[in-house]
Amino acid sequence: MSREIERILDLLQSQGRLSREQWRFLLENRSKELAAEVFRRASSLRDQVYGKRVFIRGLIEFTNYCRCDCRYCGIRRSNRKASRYRLTKEEILGCCEAGYELGFRTFVLQGGEDPYFTDERVVELITAIKGRFPDCALTLSIGEKPRESYAAFRQAGADRYLLRHETANEAHYELLHPKEQTLKNRMECLKNLKKLGYQTGAGIMVGSPGQTIDCLIDDLVYLTELQPEMVGIGPFIPHHDTPFRDESAGSVELTLYLLGLVRLLLPRVLLPATTALGTAAEGGRELGVKAGANVVMPNLSPENVREKYLLYDNKIHTGKEAAECLGALKESMAAIGYEVVVDRGDFAGL
Numbered sequence: 001m002s003r004e005i006e007r008i009l010d011l012l013q014s015q016g017r018l019s020r021e022q023w024r025f026l027l028e029n030r031s032k033e034l035a036a037e038v039f040r041r042a043s044s045l046r047d048q049v050y051g052k053r054v055f056i057r058g059l060i061e062f063t064n065y066c067r068c069d070c071r072y073c074g075i076r077r078s079n080r081k082a083s084r085y086r087l088t089k090e091e092i093l094g095c096c097e098a099g100y101e102l103g104f105r106t107f108v109l110q111g112g113e114d115p116y117f118t119d120e121r122v123v124e125l126i127t128a129i130k131g132r133f134p135d136c137a138l139t140l141s142i143g144e145k146p147r148e149s150y151a152a153f154r155q156a157g158a159d160r161y162l163l164r165h166e167t168a169n170e171a172h173y174e175l176l177h178p179k180e181q182t183l184k185n186r187m188e189c190l191k192n193l194k195k196l197g198y199q200t201g202a203g204i205m206v207g208s209p210g211q212t213i214d215c216l217i218d219d220l221v222y223l224t225e226l227q228p229e230m231v232g233i234g235p236f237i238p239h240h241d242t243p244f245r246d247e248s249a250g251s252v253e254l255t256l257y258l259l260g261l262v263r264l265l266l267p268r269v270l271l272p273a274t275t276a277l278g279t280a281a282e283g284g285r286e287l288g289v290k291a292g293a294n295v296v297m298p299n300l301s302p303e304n305v306r307e308k309y310l311l312y313d314n315k316i317h318t319g320k321e322a323a324e325c326l327g328a329l330k331e332s333m334a335a336i337g338y339e340v341v342v343d344r345g346d347f348a349g350l
Contacts, residue, residue, distance in 0.1 A: 012264050017224050023217045035257050042263035042292030054338045055345030057106045058099035058300040062087040066112025069178045074239035075112050081241050085305050095300045103342035106137040113143035123156045130157035137344045147192040154196045161193045164203035164232050168222035169215040199347050201230030207250020208236040229347040231262050234276030252281040256291040263292030268348040270295050
């Protein structure tokens with residue numbers, strides 16, 4: 001490996017930022033040897049901060065109705081073939097109860113931007129979950145909202161919010177979304193979440209249609225500026241009922257490489273080995289952890305709705321994805337030297 005690459009990696013670790021030209025150098029000169037060095041450094045750094053621990057989050061996909069029409073997403077408004085559902089408050093609390101008994105201490109409420117779930121209904125859900133499980137962290141992942149909505153959710157007890165920015169390149173954002181959705185608004189939402197004191201998660205799809213190296217550089221520069229507490233990175237996987245049905249899936253290799261680079265950029269970040277990564281590659285989650293990830297999100301949703309929350313084709317929703325198979329997940333992580341832990345797994349900087 002060249003001295004220049006070593007110098008740039010040293011700079012990234014010591015200063016927590018790179019110039020656009022330095023990011024380009026790392027992306028354009030990607031090789032097996034370089035990736036191995038990035039993974040070695042990323043794993044070492046993650047272990048220094050968090051130890052050999054992988055945190056679990058109980059994912060509850062509570063609605064697949066969505067007002068948005070993102071061109072890559074299987075639950076987009078225009079997909080008339082999607083089998084829609086909403087969980088009741090009692091069903092959601094039942095998911096939390098089952099997860100709590102399994103040892104989960106973080107719940108992630110994820111759904112489409114469903115107009116049925118008004119601020120009042122979301123606040124009611126937050127209040128009910130935090131009231132019954134006061135020692136648990138609650139993460140929301142329900143899309144773009146006005147600042148006052150985020151403030152109400154925070155006041156009700158929500159701790160974290162996941163809102164992947166998808167791409168920090170405006171032209172690329174316009175390719176992925178219809179006109180009414182703008183990158184400016186997405187970034188404003190993320191800024192508001194940070195200001196309101198949420199542990200805030202951003203993130204990207206790797207290999208989405210139209211993505212270039214310049215797009216990825218924009219993403220890495222944006223993450224440097226935003227300093228999120230969480231970053232979700234997964235490969236693009238096409239869905240058969242979307243405009244991108246015939247596009248190629250994103251590269252698992254590049255996804256892993258970016259996981260490693262983000263760990264070096266943000267040493268304390270909570271970095272999931274995503275469901276998409278587990279779908280795209282056999283043992284994808286384990287590969288993600290080896291690359292620097294330290295979070296996995298098994299599914300606590302009722303079994304009869306898991307296959308309906310289909311953002312992309314062939315999404316895993318049985319086996320180790322199901323929370324009932326937590327034992328198998330613990331075994332697979334133990335096989336690579338990591339312990340699945342059930343505490344809240346808060347961001348190391350807070």
